[in-house]
Each structure stands twice: as C-alpha cells, then as structure tokens.
Amino acid sequence: MSLGRIVALLSRHMYLYKRSFARLLEIFYWPFLDLVVWGFITIYLEKVGMSLHGAVSFFLGALILWDVLFRAQQGIAVSFLEEMWARNLMNLFASPLTVGEYLVATMTMSVLKVTAVGGLMMLFAWVFYSYDILQMGLSLLPFVLNLVISGWIIGVLTTSIIMRFGQQAEVLAWGMVFLFQPISCVFYPIEVLPPVLQSLAWIVPPAHIFEGMRGVLTTGNAPVTHLLWATGLNGGFLLIIVAWFYHTFNICKDRGMLVRVGE
Amino acid sequence: MPASDSMASSVVEVRNLSKRFQGFTAVDNISFDIKKGEILGLLGPNGAGKTTTIHMLLGLITPTIGSIHMFGLDLATHRETILQQVNFSSTYISMPFSLTVEENLKVIARLYELKHIQQRIDDIVKKLEMEDIRHRLTRKLSSGQMSRLTLAKAIMTEPKVLFLDEPTASLDPDIVNKIKSFLKEYQRSEGLSILYTSHNMREMEEMSDRIIFLQRGKIVAEGTATEIIQRYGQRDLEEVFLKLAREQNGP
Known part of the structure; x- marks a missing residue:
C-alpha cells in the first residue's frame, strides 16, 4: 500500500473541488436547505405542543447524522463517477x-x-436554532464512526454496480442510500415498522446507530448493545463488500469493461 | 520459448496470448517480443486486435490465455513493479478536464511516486513546447495540445517501455511531424522500447524498426517494413495493408 499514490488521488480531487462551484455547492447548499426545512418543522412541532421529548435534538440530530451517512457514501460513489x-x-x-x-x-x-458537511451543519444548527449536537458528548463519536463505515459500505456497493453497468447506473450514486433510509429508522424508532421490516432493520447497521442515538438523547448514555451490533455488522459487511468490489473489478477486466466504463 | 531464454535482449515477451469476449475472438494466439531500444509497429485494420493487445499489456484487460512478461517478470503477478516502468499514450484517452495541464502532470507524477516533481514537470513542459499552456484548463486544449499532454504524462515518468496507440491520429501534419521527431529523438537518447500503432503507413515505415501485421486477431506478417513489402510483392506498406485488409473484409 503506497501512501504516495493515495495522496496522488486525493490531490486530484482537491484540484477539482478547488475551482468547481457546482461541487462546492453540493457540499454547502443541500445540507443547508435540509437543515433550514427540518429546523422549521421542529419549531412548529414544539409550538403546537407535540409531546415529543427534545424535538429539536431528535430531528436535527438525526438529520445531521443522516447527512454523515449520505456524504460518506457519496464521497466514494461520486469520486468514481x-x-x-x-x-x-x-x-x-x-x-x-x-x-x-x-x-x-x-x-x-x-x-x-x-468532516466538511458535518462541521457546517453543526455550525448552521448552532447559529440558527441554538442546537449544539456536541452536547451529546463523546458518547456520540463511536456512532458517527460507524455511520461513516456504513456510508463506505453503501458507497463501495454503488461503485461496483456503476462499474459493472456503466453510465446507466450512475443515478445510484445519489439514489442508492435512500433505499436504506426507511429501514435505517433515521427519524422514527424501529418499533413503528411492520414486523417484517423490523427484522430487516435489525441487520442494517444504521438502524442500530439511530436507535443508539435516540438512546443517547433520552438517557444520556450510549447503549452498548446497539453500538456492538452496529460495529459487528459494519465489520462483516465491509469485508464482504470490499471482496465483492475486487470480484467485480476482475469481472470488468475480464470482459474488457474497465476500458469502456463511461462510454 | 521460455521467458528467461530471451530475457537479455527482450523487455517485453508475449506468448500465446488470446482474448475471447463472449463468442468473439479479439486476439488469437499471438506471440512476439519487443527488444530493448526497439520500436515495434503494430499494424492492422480496425478490429484487428491492436488496442485489445495494448490493453492486455497494460493490465487493463485480463487475457483469456497466454502470458505477458516484461523485464523478465510476469505481469499477472508483478503488476505494480512492471507498471512503474511502463506508460502509454493514445489520441483516444483523456485527462481530467477540470484540472490544468500542470495539475494533471502533478497528479501523474505523484501516482508514479516520482522525485523532484516540479523539476520533471518543468523539463517535460519545455521539451514538448507546452510552456504557454501549462496553466490552461485541460478542457480548453485543442486536440494537438491534448496529444502533447498525454504524451507528456507518458514520457514524464521515464518509462522503459512505452505503448503508443495511434498517438498522431486526427492531428495536423505539423504537429504529427513534431511529435514523431520528438519521439524518435527521445527513444534514441533513452534507449526506450516502444510499441506503436498507427493507420498511417508512411509514419509506420518511418517510425518502426520492425512491424507486426494483425488480422482478425492473428499475426499474419512480421518483419521489417522492407521484408513485409517484398514478401507480399507490393510497392509499399500501404498496398500491403490494403491487400491484407481486403482479404479480412472480403471482396
């Protein structure tokens, strides 16, 4: 493994972002709008007196963490695109x-x-809604790390599908992660899902992470069981998906598709 | 012939190489060597298997059967070591459009872990007369400037073997002439081995020490340009090409 070659690829993307307004917009614009809309929704919910404990933390925290997953996935899939x-x-x-x-x-x-998107969203949430996600403390950190790994898993899966099927599959770079959103239970507890989907959700690492986050919000402590489940599932899925990527890469080389991707 | 027997003189050894794609044989049991400091021309009509051969030599396509050795090492097991000493250029490849010429060269230099990167870039930019475009975005380059950039990225890494897939296609004669002169001079001074494909027969005669003629994925003729012309009883390489290409395509 050569650090120099990894830095080479990173520098290629840095040059790109340095002068691309559209790409910078993608980092700032959508997260900002998401936050504005969800911020107003939480204010409304609080005003109408919905008996949801800590609505701001509940929704804004979930939104910021969802964006961690989304951007982690995009960081991989869009880099390939x-x-x-x-x-x-x-x-x-x-x-x-x-x-x-x-x-x-x-x-x-x-x-x-x-880091860029998460940092900005935390700043916006603090400035506009006086919401400080860091008040959840260090107990949130292992959940964030697990979300990043979940994003990698979905990103590598998306990339291998795009590599295999070419440009016709590129929409997955933006859409694939939303396939996991309903069973990741970002904005609601797992128990609201129908039993079949609940069973499915328990094998999806982000569902454990968002359940854990709600646990942190309500009890102040990180639920270790959810953390262990998320870490174990992430570790297993990451190994499988990386092996799958190597396999797909070799299929593409064998079928001459690597030199035709994007045509 | 075992790979080790001819290692002293050959830097590239291809043995019984074939590539089959679902129901279609692109390259059919070809064997050839490229010697140190030699320019080998790969000639053939469209679809003869030239580009597929180059892609296999670059490790971008996996051969169905056969072996590729470079510098005495098997490409299948020593990919990184071999590709560190190999590069390629083609009219048909591109480089990231949103980066400047210099930024693209810097990325390539880092990818090949070159030392004294700025010095190397200054040298290659000067050699290929690219000073006026070094800070220009790649998307704003003309096709001739783009060809020089892809050639610069290939030469900058100081490869021992260079694959050039139609490096002068669709360029105006002045640029073709400059590129050919540069390549010849550079090849002589560095002892570089080159595999060269072109549809321009005069260019092929001028550039190549030896020529391989591919037809439907098979080698149908091999030798110097003079030898091939004499063997087929034609006046020049273009007539040989037309004769063989028409045989492939039918009357």
Whole structure:
C-alpha cells in the first residue's frame, strides 16, 4: 500500500473541488436547505405542543447524522463517477495504483467530505436554532464512526454496480442510500415498522446507530448493545463488500469493461 | 520459448496470448517480443486486435490465455513493479478536464511516486513546447495540445517501455511531424522500447524498426517494413495493408 499514490488521488480531487462551484455547492447548499426545512418543522412541532421529548435534538440530530451517512457514501460513489466522466480510469489503472489504494483514497475522500458537511451543519444548527449536537458528548463519536463505515459500505456497493453497468447506473450514486433510509429508522424508532421490516432493520447497521442515538438523547448514555451490533455488522459487511468490489473489478477486466466504463 | 531464454535482449515477451469476449475472438494466439531500444509497429485494420493487445499489456484487460512478461517478470503477478516502468499514450484517452495541464502532470507524477516533481514537470513542459499552456484548463486544449499532454504524462515518468496507440491520429501534419521527431529523438537518447500503432503507413515505415501485421486477431506478417513489402510483392506498406485488409473484409 503506497501512501504516495493515495495522496496522488486525493490531490486530484482537491484540484477539482478547488475551482468547481457546482461541487462546492453540493457540499454547502443541500445540507443547508435540509437543515433550514427540518429546523422549521421542529419549531412548529414544539409550538403546537407535540409531546415529543427534545424535538429539536431528535430531528436535527438525526438529520445531521443522516447527512454523515449520505456524504460518506457519496464521497466514494461520486469520486468514481468523477473518474468515469473524465475518462480517467485508464490512466489510473494502467499506473501502479492498486485497487486497495484506490478504495482507501476514496474512503479518505469521503471522510473529508463528511468532516466538511458535518462541521457546517453543526455550525448552521448552532447559529440558527441554538442546537449544539456536541452536547451529546463523546458518547456520540463511536456512532458517527460507524455511520461513516456504513456510508463506505453503501458507497463501495454503488461503485461496483456503476462499474459493472456503466453510465446507466450512475443515478445510484445519489439514489442508492435512500433505499436504506426507511429501514435505517433515521427519524422514527424501529418499533413503528411492520414486523417484517423490523427484522430487516435489525441487520442494517444504521438502524442500530439511530436507535443508539435516540438512546443517547433520552438517557444520556450510549447503549452498548446497539453500538456492538452496529460495529459487528459494519465489520462483516465491509469485508464482504470490499471482496465483492475486487470480484467485480476482475469481472470488468475480464470482459474488457474497465476500458469502456463511461462510454 | 521460455521467458528467461530471451530475457537479455527482450523487455517485453508475449506468448500465446488470446482474448475471447463472449463468442468473439479479439486476439488469437499471438506471440512476439519487443527488444530493448526497439520500436515495434503494430499494424492492422480496425478490429484487428491492436488496442485489445495494448490493453492486455497494460493490465487493463485480463487475457483469456497466454502470458505477458516484461523485464523478465510476469505481469499477472508483478503488476505494480512492471507498471512503474511502463506508460502509454493514445489520441483516444483523456485527462481530467477540470484540472490544468500542470495539475494533471502533478497528479501523474505523484501516482508514479516520482522525485523532484516540479523539476520533471518543468523539463517535460519545455521539451514538448507546452510552456504557454501549462496553466490552461485541460478542457480548453485543442486536440494537438491534448496529444502533447498525454504524451507528456507518458514520457514524464521515464518509462522503459512505452505503448503508443495511434498517438498522431486526427492531428495536423505539423504537429504529427513534431511529435514523431520528438519521439524518435527521445527513444534514441533513452534507449526506450516502444510499441506503436498507427493507420498511417508512411509514419509506420518511418517510425518502426520492425512491424507486426494483425488480422482478425492473428499475426499474419512480421518483419521489417522492407521484408513485409517484398514478401507480399507490393510497392509499399500501404498496398500491403490494403491487400491484407481486403482479404479480412472480403471482396
């Protein structure tokens, strides 16, 4: 594993973001609008006297954490799309760059995106709604880390599908994560789901993370069981999905698709 | 012939290489060597298997059967070591449009872990007369400037083997002439081995020490341009090309 080659890929994306207003907008604009809308909803809910304990924390906290997952996934999938759109995959994979280095670089890119978006959302929430997510304390950190890993898993899955099916699948870079949203129980507890979906939700790491977050909000302590489940499931899924990515990459090389992705 | 027997002179050894895609054979049991400091021309009509061969040599397509050795190492097991010493350029590839010429070269330099990156970039920009465009966005380059950029990215890494897939296609004669002169001079001074494809027969005769003619994925002729012309009883390489291409395509 070469750090130099990972830095090379990161620098390629940094150059891109440096002068692309559209890409910077993606980092600032949508999260800001999400926060404004959900912020007003929570204010409304509090005004009409809904008996939801800590509505602001409940919704704004969930929204910020959902964006962590979303941006972590996008950091990986959109990085691949950038290479596809620029027809740069040949330059990359005809160089000594390995698949592992490529994945590490895109995962690092996703952490950078999450840090930028998460930091901004925390700032906006604090400025506009006097909401400080950090009041949840350090107990939130392991949940955030797990969300980032969940984002990587969905991002790598999305990337392997785009690599295999080309441009016709690129919409998945934005849509795939929403497939997991209903069973991730971002804004509601798992118990509101029908029994079949509840069973499914328990094997989805983000569902444990959002349940845990609600536990942190109501009790002030991190529910260890949810944390352990999320970590264990994430570890298992990450191994499977990385192996799947290598497998798909080899299929694409075998079928000559790597040199045609994006055409 | 085992890979080790000819290792002293050959930097690229291809043996019994085939590539089949569902029901279609793109490359059919070809074997050839590229010697140190040699320019080998790969000639053939569209669909003959030239580009697929280059993609297999770059590790972008997995061969169905056969082996590729470079510098005595098997590409299947020593990919990183081999690709560190190899590069390619083609009219048909691109580089990220939203980066400047210099930024693209910096990324490539880091990807190949070059030392003294700025010095290398200054040198290659000067050699290929790109000073006026080094801070220009890649999307604003003309096709000739883009060709120079892809050539610069290939040469900058100081490869021992260079694959050039139609590097002068669709360029005006002045730029073609400059690129050819640069390549010849650079190849002589650095002892570089080059695999060169082109549809321009005169260019092929000028550039290549030896030529392989591919037809429907098979090697149908091999030798110097003069040898091939004599063997087929034609006046020049273009006539040989037309004769073989028409045989492939039918009357």
